[in-house]
Amino acid sequence: MSALSSQREFIDLRLDRLLPRSGLDPLADPVRAACFSGGKRARPILAMLSAAHFGGRELAALDFGCALEMVHAASLILDDLPCMDDGAMRRGAPTLHRRFGEDAAMLSAIALLNQAYAAITADEGLTAETRLRLGRMLAGAVGFGGLAAGQMRDLRDPAALRDEASLTSLNHQKTGVLFVAALEGGAVIAGADGAACASARLFADRLGFAFQLWDDLQDCTSTLEAMGKDALQDGDRVTFVTLWGEERTRATIKTVIDEALSALGNLDCPMAAYALSLMPAA
Amino acid sequence: MSALSSQREFIDLRLDRLLPRSGLDPLADPVRAACFSGGKRARPILAMLSAAHFGGRELAALDFGCALEMVHAASLILDDLPCMDDGAMRRGAPTLHRRFGEDAAMLSAIALLNQAYAAITADEGLTAETRLRLGRMLAGAVGFGGLAAGQMRDLRDPAALRDEASLTSLNHQKTGVLFVAALEGGAVIAGADGAACASARLFADRLGFAFQLWDDLQDCTSTLEAMGKDALQDGDRVTFVTLWGEERTRATIKTVIDEALSALGNLDCPMAAYALSLMPAA
Numbered sequence: 403m404s405a406l407s408s409q410r411e412f413i414d415l416r417l418d419r420l421l422p423r424s425g426l427d428p429l430a431d432p433v434r435a436a437c438f439s440g441g442k443r444a445r446p447i448l449a450m451l452s453a454a455h456f457g458g459r460e461l462a463a464l465d466f467g468c469a470l471e472m473v474h475a476a477s478l479i480l481d482d483l484p485c486m487d488d489g490a491m492r493r494g495a496p497t498l499h500r501r502f503g504e505d506a507a508m509l510s511a512i513a514l515l516n517q518a519y520a521a522i523t524a525d526e527g528l529t530a531e532t533r534l535r536l537g538r539m540l541a542g543a544v545g546f547g548g549l550a551a552g553q554m555r556d557l558r559d560p561a562a563l564r565d566e567a568s569l570t571s572l573n574h575q576k577t578g579v580l581f582v583a584a585l586e587g588g589a590v591i592a593g594a595d596g597a598a599c600a601s602a603r604l605f606a607d608r609l610g611f612a613f614q615l616w617d618d619l620q621d622c623t624s625t626l627e628a629m630g631k632d633a634l635q636d637g638d639r640v641t642f643v644t645l646w647g648e649e650r651t652r653a654t655i656k657t658v659i660d661e662a663l664s665a666l667g668n669l670d671c672p673m674a675a676y677a678l679s680l681m682p683a684a
Numbered sequence: 685m686s687a688l689s690s691q692r693e694f695i696d697l698r699l700d701r702l703l704p705r706s707g708l709d710p711l712a713d714p715v716r717a718a719c720f721s722g723g724k725r726a727r728p729i730l731a732m733l734s735a736a737h738f739g740g741r742e743l744a745a746l747d748f749g750c751a752l753e754m755v756h757a758a759s760l761i762l763d764d765l766p767c768m769d770d771g772a773m774r775r776g777a778p779t780l781h782r783r784f785g786e787d788a789a790m791l792s793a794i795a796l797l798n799q800a801y802a803a804i805t806a807d808e809g810l811t812a813e814t815r816l817r818l819g820r821m822l823a824g825a826v827g828f829g830g831l832a833a834g835q836m837r838d839l840r841d842p843a844a845l846r847d848e849a850s851l852t853s854l855n856h857q858k859t860g861v862l863f864v865a866a867l868e869g870g871a872v873i874a875g876a877d878g879a880a881c882a883s884a885r886l887f888a889d890r891l892g893f894a895f896q897l898w899d900d901l902q903d904c905t906s907t908l909e910a911m912g913k914d915a916l917q918d919g920d921r922v923t924f925v926t927l928w929g930e931e932r933t934r935a936t937i938k939t940v941i942d943e944a945l946s947a948l949g950n951l952d953c954p955m956a957a958y959a960l961s962l963m964p965a966a
Contacts, residue, residue, distance in 0.1 A: 421828075422828045422829075427828045427829060427833050428833055428836040428837050428840060429827075429828060429832060429833055429836050430828070476794075480790065480791070480794070483790070485785070485786035485787045485790065486787055486790075503767070504767035505767045505768055505835075505836070505839050505840075506836060506840075508762065508765070508767065508768075508790060509762070509832045509833075509835055509836050511794070512758075512762070512793070512794070512797060512826070512827070512832045513826075513827040513828055513832040513833070515794060515797060515798065516797065516823055516826045516827035516830075516832065517823070517827050517828065519801045519819060519822075519823050520820065520823035520824070520827065523805075523816045523819035523820045523823065524820055524823075530812035530813055530816055531812055533816055534805045534812055534815060534816065537801060537805035537819065538802065538805045538806055540801075541798055541799070541801050541802035541805065541806075542802070544794070544795075544798045545711075545794070545795040545798035545799050545802065546703075546704045546709045546711060546712070546795055546799065547704075547709060548798075550711060550791045550794045550795040550798065551709050551710055551711055551791075551795070553787075553791055554710040554711050554787070554788060554791050555710050557787050558710060558787075558788075
């Protein structure tokens with residue numbers, strides 16, 4: 403675990419450099435609060451581990467990983483807004499709009515998404531072609547068909563109409579896309595070939611599904627104290643836990659993780675070990 | 685004016701292709717409503733005229749221009765939200781959040797900003813280096829130090845503290861940055877040298893200032909019927925019109941336009957003629 407602490411340190415230091423200093427921009431304080439609130443840094447760590455797994459340098463994926471972390475932070479800000487999930491607490495603290503106002507929260511999300519593209523397009527450690535490919539990959543993960551569309555479907559689809567197929571595609575759009583971008587992006591940065599990139603995508607897709615199932619499970623079984631965010635806020639929504647019950651969901655998490663590891667071929671690697679460590683409840 | 689109609693047609697056709705079809709994405713209808721609501725397309729037209737002015741092809745700047753138009757549309761959506769300016773009408777119709785809901789409006793703004801980067805990074809008519817340069821230019825215009833920061837300052841700065849210097853920098857952040865990106869981006873696409881790019885920037889900076897002054901003037905003197913958006917919504921804010929009065933503001937618009945034209949050198953060109961046509965009240 404000391405290797406992961408050092409990756410987190412690199413990520414925190416680099417994020418600190420990629421965001422404006424407090425006082426230099428009116429959005430500096432809220433974006434820093436959003437990015438330094440005790441997140442696991444799962445996406446940048448996975449991007450770095452993927453780059454190493456496919457034969458590149460971990461640090462070559464640092465800026466791309468930070469870009470994913472900014473997008474993830476932006477998505478949490480938006481999810482918590484009153485017109486979305488109306489969250490009061492996140493990671494044990496009041497949500498960003500409760501601390502800084504809705505206007506500041508919304509503009510912080512915009513600035514973070516924008517800064518993600520700034521980091522990718524300015525990443526001088528990568529070739530121009532790689533930067534553009536990562537930019538297109540991020541664009542596919544965030545907008546139409548990605549996070550924004552997934553959030554829209556989640557808010558507007560009548561819960562009564564949800565079945566396994568629509569929940570699966572919704573989960574992919576809401577959680578899977580950034581995991582896929584992290585793992586596939588790491589492989590691209592390492593110069594991996596098409597087959598290796600495809601295995602990274604499949605690994606990430608299964609991992610994202612397991613992660614979402616685990617998150618649904620947590621929302622159903624945890625209390626506010628244990629979670630640090632509003633528990634039972636998914637209470638009025640259809641999730642796999644409401645469709646399948648707890649036991650089947652737990653069993654499926656195990657199956658899906660096995661599928662992820664099979665996609666990878668090599669089970670005994672830091673990337674797989676880290677992926678498993680993300681889901682302690684499984 | 686027939687040349688400009690043909691540019692607008694190209695822009696509308698291309699925007700139509702760069703956005704998802706209705707029914708194919710839950711955000712397709714609101715983003716289309718935001719992008720096809722009778723805007724002048726000033727930013728993409730300026731980008732195209734700039735590309736031609738500096739020796740390139742107008743159509744080489746079409747996708748970049750559409751990216752700017754998407755960002756502009758996103759900024760209008762956000763400005764109108766209840767936690768921002770709380771606008772009811774825009775271009776003669778109810779604002780996007782009144783038609784589709786706040787959640788859809790906010791996610792549409794995110795998706796449009798994201799799609800702007802998708803369009804730039806995927807623009808195969810430009811070299812990889814040019815696309816990255818345009819991406820970095822857009823990133824500088826939108827986030828920290830740009831539109832988002834400008835909107836934050838506009839909402840939170842105590843109006844009482846505003847003087848000419850802070851209003852000028854605020855106007856630059858709120859309006860100037862996208863004009864600068866349009867004109868400088870067109871010059872970059874044409875392969876213009878550093879001096880030419882600098883003259884494009886200065887022209888755009890002055891033009892943006894004149895445009896903001898004109899907009900302030902319109903907000904103070906127009907009625908809802910004439911404007912198509914909420915008149916007098918700037919009534920409780922300090923603007924150049926409240927600092928200087930109408931007459932001095934009108935005179936300054938003329939001076940600033942002269943400065944813009946001097947920066948350009950060549951006064952008798954389609955770019956200058958179009959720029960002047962944007963401010964009929966001057």
